[in-house]
Amino acid sequence: MTLLLNNPEALKKVRDEIDAQVANHVRLLEESDLSNLPYLQYVITETLRLYPVVPLMLPHESSQECNVGGFHISRGTMLLVNAYSVNRDPKVWEEPARFMPERFEGAKGEGKLMIPFGMGRRRCPGEGLAMRVVGLALGALIQCFEWERTGKEEVDMAEGSGLSMPKAIPLEAMYRPRQIMLDTLEKL
Numbered sequence: 001m002t003l004l005l006n007n008p009e010a011l012k013k014v015r016d017e018i019d020a021q022v023a024n025h026v027r028l029l030e031e032s033d034l035s036n037l038p039y040l041q042y043v044i045t046e047t048l049r050l051y052p053v054v055p056l057m058l059p060h061e062s063s064q065e066c067n068v069g070g071f072h073i074s075r076g077t078m079l080l081v082n083a084y085s086v087n088r089d090p091k092v093w094e095e096p097a098r099f100m101p102e103r104f105e106g107a108k109g110e111g112k113l114m115i116p117f118g119m120g121r122r123r124c125p126g127e128g129l130a131m132r133v134v135g136l137a138l139g140a141l142i143q144c145f146e147w148e149r150t151g152k153e154e155v156d157m158a159e160g161s162g163l164s165m166p167k168a169i170p171l172e173a174m175y176r177p178r179q180i181m182l183d184t185l186e187k188l
């Protein structure tokens with residue numbers, strides 16, 4: 001939501017996409033709509049690329065002696081994978097620090113390594129559920145409310161410390177119900 005507030009044209013694009021999918025604003029977004037909302041998915045994927053929830057993954061241990069990128073790793077070494085850095089690799093991503101959901105449009109993102117959910121055998125088993133829940137929650141907030149920043153300046157994106165990289169300053173934003181959604185909201 002913070003990235004969308006800082007990129008109002010992307011926020012409008014998501015809202016237009018949802019409005020086109022849920023014609024006449026007669027109901028709340030449903031899980032079955034998500035597959036028809038590609039731009040919403042690109043926004044979430046781009047957010048997880050820039051701000052992976054678990055930037056250093058969970059600690060892993062090498063089960064065998066091995067060599068990674070020229071570094072000798074003994075058996076039993078604790079390994080931390082820097083997903084934050086992998087997801088912003090300038091050799092892979094054009095303007096890696098920029099929020100650009102369009103970079104996933106069509107098949108453009110295919111084959112490019114980003115690992116917000118890890119990879120391999122210990123990859124997050126909750127990925128499918130997480131993507132649906134985040135899609136529904138964010139989509140419904142955008143469908144039902146007008147969102148604005150509290151001031152002219154961009155919302156601060158600095159990261160606080162912690163395993164899950166929280167925002168340093170919690171988001172404060174202004175919102176009001178959209179007129180066209182009032183009937184639907186009243187029936188909830």
Ligand code: HEM
Pocket residue numbers: 052053054057058059115116117118119121122123124125126127129130131134
């Ligand atoms: C946006 C939401 C989520 C993100 C970004 C996320 C990310 C991750 C990451 C990065 C790992 C570590 C992978 C590794 O070390 O290689 C992980 C592990 C795990 N996640 Fe998630 N996760 C999310 C939601 C969920 C949900 C909703 C569930 C369960 C319902 C879940 C269950 C787990 C479990 C059980 C593991 C440990 C897997 C293992 O060690 O074999 N996660 N997740």
